Amino acid sequence: MAPLKNLETEYPIIDSNFQNFCASHGIFSVEDFLIHDLYMLAAFAEQNVSSERLKEGITQILSIIDDMHQPWLNGMELLEDAKRNKHFLPTGIQGVDLLLGGGIRVGQLTELVGPSASGKTQVCLQTASNVARNYMMLYLDTGNSFSPQRIAYFLGKTNELASAQAKNQILQKVMSNILCHSVFDIFAMFDVLHQLESNLRCQERGGGCRIRLLIVDSISLLIAPVLGGTSTRGLNISCTASMHIRSHKFKVDGYRTCFDGICWIFA
Known part of the structure; x- marks a missing residue:
């Protein structure tokens, strides 16, 4: 919005x-x-x-x-949705994937919460490096925390036996599949998502590659400056952000498409 x-x-x-x-x-x-x-x-x-x-x-x-807002769904529609959303996008981190039951759940929002320097951004970066091997993804960077060097490091660790040429090809593919956009206030993020909706509509009609994952690192940095000293305002804006991102299940020519996964950092 x-x-x-x-x-x-x-x-x-x-x-x-x-x-x-x-x-x-x-x-x-x-x-x-x-x-x-x-x-x-x-x-x-x-x-x-x-x-x-x-x-x-x-x-x-x-x-x-x-x-x-999402449309009202009856019990059968919710059951069908649950069946469809049994798929995951693996993060590439064994412990995290085990904890999440497979990885980032398709069609849902996965939220990472933890104190400063607890490794939240590292999880996002490794997830990005793993997902971008096969799919396009969007990384919204709110604090200049996106690190191409870390992406390259993670790829190197998982491709130790590959030749130098193969490693370089994988790196180029992954980097080209990660669309990184810097946003420094909550309203700029809404503008990016609004534009993304238009792009996804054109993308769906044109049969282009779908964006499969959206990462926001970190949502709290966008909310903190507009808290206004009251937790209620911060909660409202946080809920609005969540609702807005979740609402990006777009109807295109009668077909409902969506991000396969959403991951954001809070705190």
């Missing part, structure tokens, strides 16, 4: 007047609506000379939020 000003082209009702009204109440993005009293906001809109248009804008924002 992008800042309100980025939505004006697609939704003319979210014009400068509506944006200024929202800004006067501390609302600058769709995410901000989730932590504000919308009944109070509607009451303020009633007092404005453009009350009807403002209320239409609020309704439009709520519609955008609703579109992000």
Whole structure:
């Protein structure tokens, strides 16, 4: 979900007047609506000379939020989904794969939590090096922690018996399959995901290679600057981020496609 000003082209009702009204109440993005009293906001809109248009804008924002939620599923649909999602993307780390029952579970979010320097980024990097041997993946780097040298090191350890030429070919393939994007605030991440949705739609229609894994390292670095001193705000933004990433199961020509796995670091 992008800042309100980025939505004006697609939704003319979210014009400068509506944006200024929202800004006067501390609302600058769709995410901000989730932590504000919308009944109070509607009451303020009633007092404005453009009350009807403002209320239409609020309704439009709520519609955008609703579109992000997963559709309601009945018991049989949930069972079928569980059967489909028995597949995994191995991390390449024996202990972690054993703990997770095979690796990063297809269609679900895997969250790594731990204190500083506990090895969370190393798990992500080794997972990336293992998955990228066969698939395209996206690595969102929020703290300049992505290390091509570590990727090369992991590949070298698992290909010790290969020739120098074979090692170089594997390295080139893996590096070309990892799309690394630096993002330094939560809204920039939402913008990247919004653009990714468009790319995946074109990719699906064109029959291109699918992105099979998304890694966010680390989500907490994006949330911390906007906590505002209250845990409630941080929790709301964290839940919004999770919901937004999970919502990237896109319908393309009637077919539902999704990331095969999502891994992010928290704390």
